[in-house]
Amino acid sequence: MSADILNVALIQTRTPAHPAEALEHARPLLMQAASNGAQFILLPECANLMEARKEQKALVVTGEDEDVFIRGVRDLAKQMRVEILIGSAIVKSGVDEREHSSSDSGSAMRNVNRTLLVNTHGDIVARYDKIHLFDADTPDGKVYRESASVKPGEQAVVATTPWGGLGLSICYDVRFAHLYRTLAKAGANMIAVPAAFTVPTGRAHWEVLLRTRAIETGCFVLAPAQGGSHADGRVTYGHSLVVNPWGEIIARLDHDRPAVLEAQLDFGEVAAARQALPSLRHDRDFSV
Template sequence: MSHMLDIALIQTRTPATAQGGLDHVSPLIRQAAADGAQLILTPEGTNFLEQRRDRRALVLSDEDQDVCVLGLQGLAAELGVWLLIGSAIVRSGHAGDDRAANRSLLIDPGGRIVARYDKLHVFDVDLPNGESYRESAGIRPGDAAAVAQMPWGRLGLSVCYDVRFPQLFRRLAKAGAEVIAVPAAFTVPTGRAHWETLLRARAIETGAFVLAPAQGGLHEDGRSTWGRTLAVSPWGEVLGVLDHDAPGVLSLQLDLSAVETARRSVPQLSHDREFAGPA
């Protein structure tokens, strides 16, 4: 098994329809594949970003009928690459709950979906600048973590707000994840304050590569996202960043042997202790 892995992180400014999402991201994925990427990761909300509930109801579909998901399965097969759809907004499939799932989908070079993960933690917040978000109003949170096997090692899955919950990342690392994906559509205020710091902390704590493809800029539905797609080493070093909001591709080569080196140097994953309290 090779320790070297060529990856690409895609930064997007996704439109408000699934066809628009597919048309927007496909050229960037083709560019990444042409540059030699074996694993390509896209952001949260790759298929569409639409927070207006009446309009979202018109474009929401089942996973197996979503125009963008189907198109990206075909594109992965055409290009012969592994592709992580950072997330697609699709019907959850739970009877009696009309909320969507915010779902990561890992696609193999045959175009098959080989792993799924529904975002565990949903973003409900009133920000100091007056912005308010109630992701739980439209998104049904998942209830299980996920680690997927790839030819180069194991990939842990998370989405956006999950990055604030280190216990999830520790579980992923203990399940063997050497690379952890954090596709996101971060708000501008929280992105400016916390984005890089959180990603570097999660990498240091787990001794894993953390790969964070992001949405960036002003979207059709009126939201603004932070961008700054980022890749972090297991030692917490920033390996690469798109230091802007515009759509683009960040291409890197990872030496996965750095995971073992970091975990030998600081063997924190084996040093958990049970403890009492606090009361």
């Protein structure tokens, strides 16, 4: 297979609330994707656990090196000789950063929501901590405050892969167009958007945002998603999809069930889209 052609697989999961259970949930899907010829497999956001309840989360979140899901995926990547993107894992930040507020005098260390790129040797070769955290009151009456337990990242990342630059982002990041333009200008020819979108925002915005990010960057956009009802009461949208650099959806799941979504990327399409619409070269300074 040419380095200009890539067989990808996106894993849509309904991740449980414990890393060990999450690994057993994801393992057969990962193995199915590899057996079907995928060279690069992407998992969604919160792939190691879906748990928003503070007390329960505190019992299962560990450091990156101790997390059984991360260790298991690294072993699988090595065994199957594929690259795997852990769309994100919730792990301890490794920094003794304490929250200090009048409402929480005992405050605890925050976690990070971290993407991990694992190569065919099982090594972690890139990391990205989610920059934009989901603090929102959604139309269904739910309140989300990701920043209460997660420390935001500060560094955009374009990872090196055998097929070119991979821009890293997570879920709510997709609403911040400047991040994606930065990733494209820094060498990305594909961008990952692993997610755990809510159902109301997913129905309204998921597809249009992902297509827009592809169009404005001239990149392939790869968006593996969580889907369905989770142990902590959250319900996620699913509908994983792949968008080409012209903004066309070339693969999609039309449901929220666990599944494997396969696509073939031809990176010649990146050059063609950017030649036809060279907007990445047309930025100008302006004032307001």
